[in-house]
Amino acid sequence: MRRRTLGLALLLVLLAVISVLSLAVGAKPIPLADVWHVLLHRDGTDDSIVVWERRIPRTLLGIAVGAALGLAGALMQALSRNPLADPGLLGVNAGAAAAVGAAGLFWPLTSTETTVWFAFLGAGIAATLVYTLGRGGMTGKANPVQLILAGMAVTAVLASFTAATSLIDTDSADRLRFWVVGSLAVAQPGELQLILPFLLAGAVVGLAISGRMDALALGDDAGRALGTHPERTRALAIIAITVLCGAATSVAGPITFIGLMVPHAVRLFTGPNQRWILPLSMLCAPVILLASDIVGRVAAPPGELEAGVVTAFLGAPVFIALVRRRGVVAQ
Structure with missing residues (x-):
């Protein structure tokens, strides 16, 4: 308990520090x-405009997106009972990209609000398709292996479709090229208000089933013996993951490895208790995402690297280490 409390306090301090740095660091220090x-006196100076109109929306969006991806990653790993699982296995990222690419063929996606809704719709359709295929039909029962295999198949098909739309429409390719990398650089004040209801709904569902996820980790039979309905819990977890990742991906693009790395860092403090892993993942992920965004701002002046590129550089070595670690899949 003491170790978990220490981890909670450390993450709160780190989040506060990194949020302040996010307001101060950039092309204009x-x-x-x-x-x-x-912050206290919005006086219309250049510094005031930069902080209020660019960096505060960017920082708040980073906190919200990071929290969503962290919680979704922890839920996905608990759902699949595989610490190498990532929220993208449900096809959410691929579905969002495919919907944006397809919409770009017929409509000029000039506003972020329009892109958000198409991305969110695609994420929801892809996750629904994966869940249906993973159940072997509407009356079947899913298991983690079936869901992952279905997710991989749907992701491959949607990725091919997205590539095809890029070849057909060069303007669509230019839009997708920036979006699929994953970035907070295009954050607008209204975006957080647009996705916040979905993020809150997904967080409420995800945190509400944290105790059931512990029971589900013991297997379906043991879960039933402990009073948990495995199929219902699994469906709620998938809904939460889809809503969280769909909302986050729709505004920031598919930022990878956050959902994979964060739960492992959190387990150093919490152990296997999902009641602690889920909320602490919501605090840890924004720290990593904002830190990656800050590094990207100063790594390649006068331009910047997208946060998704930096998280990939950080996440790839972590993923390799996890794969090489003996017994990691059995955790």
Whole structure:
């Protein structure tokens, strides 16, 4: 208990520190004293405009997207009983990209709000298709292996479709090229308000079933003996993952490896208890995402690297280490 409390306090402090740094660091560095001043006095100066109109929306979106991806990753690993699982296995990212690519063939996606809805719709359709195939039909019962195999198949098909739309429409290819990398750089003030209801709904469902996920980890028979309905719990977990990842992906693109890395870092403090893993993953993921975004801002001046590129650089070595670690799949 003491170790978990220490981890919670450490993550809260790190999140506060990294949020302040996110307001100060960038192509135009702003001293921390000036950041504090413009937060208290929105006076219309250049620093005030940069902080209020660009960096505050970007930071808040990073916190929201990171929390969603962290919780979704922890849920996916608990659902599949596989610590190498990632939320993208449900086809959410591929579905969002395919929907945006297809919509670009028929409509000029000039506004972020329009892109968000198409991406969210595609994510939902893809996850529904994966769940239906994983159940072997509407009356069947899914298991983690079936869901993962179905997710891989649907993801492959949708990725091919997205590539085809890019070849057909070069303008669509230009839009997708930036979006599929995953970035917080295009954050707008209204985007967080648009996805916040979905993020809150997904978080409420995900946290509400945390105790049931512990029972589900013991297997379906043991879960039933402990009073848990495995199929219902699995369906609720998939709904939460889809809503969380769909909302996050729709505004920031498919940022990879956050959902894979974060639960492992959290388990160092919590052990296998999902009641702690899920909420602490919501705190840890924004720290990593904002830190990656900050590194990307200063890594390649005068431009910047997208956060998705930085998280991939961080996540790939972690993934390789996990694969090489003996017995990791049995955790």
